[in-house]
Amino acid sequence: MFDPRISLITLGVADVARSTAFYESLGWTRSAASNPAITFIGLKGIVLALFSRASLAEDAGVEDAGRAPDAFPGMTLAHNLASEAEVDAAYAFALSKGARAVKPPQKVFWGGYSGYFADPDGYLWELAFNPTAPLDGNGHMTLPG
Structure with missing residues (x-):
């Protein structure tokens, strides 16, 4: 297991x-x-x-088929924050450091607030505020029981 x-x-x-x-x-x-x-x-x-x-x-023993940096990588990485204002600030900061804007922060269908940027290799990072899964004292996302 x-x-x-x-x-x-x-x-x-x-x-x-x-x-x-x-x-x-x-x-x-x-x-x-x-x-x-x-x-x-x-x-x-x-x-x-x-x-x-x-x-x-x-290392994985697979062929590298390559991909363009702007092609969808098939996964996202998420960084959850404590408020919409923190999402906006983190998004602006990432863009100021050379991240590529993908989707500006906005209210989303699941009731939260999020946006996406891409790193230099096109990996997508979601910056999100999720009111139904708040952050604990260590900044870790909590899920309902």
């Missing part, structure tokens, strides 16, 4: 140094465990890794 958790998310990127610079510009800190081939960034309870797309495919 699997313990229900995710320990590490690895993004296959075109240029590790460029992607590292982008995430550092957001104020995120590269771990000393990083090296030129891979960057590790400690987040709250999870690690984000940046690894070359070709190397990641090789």
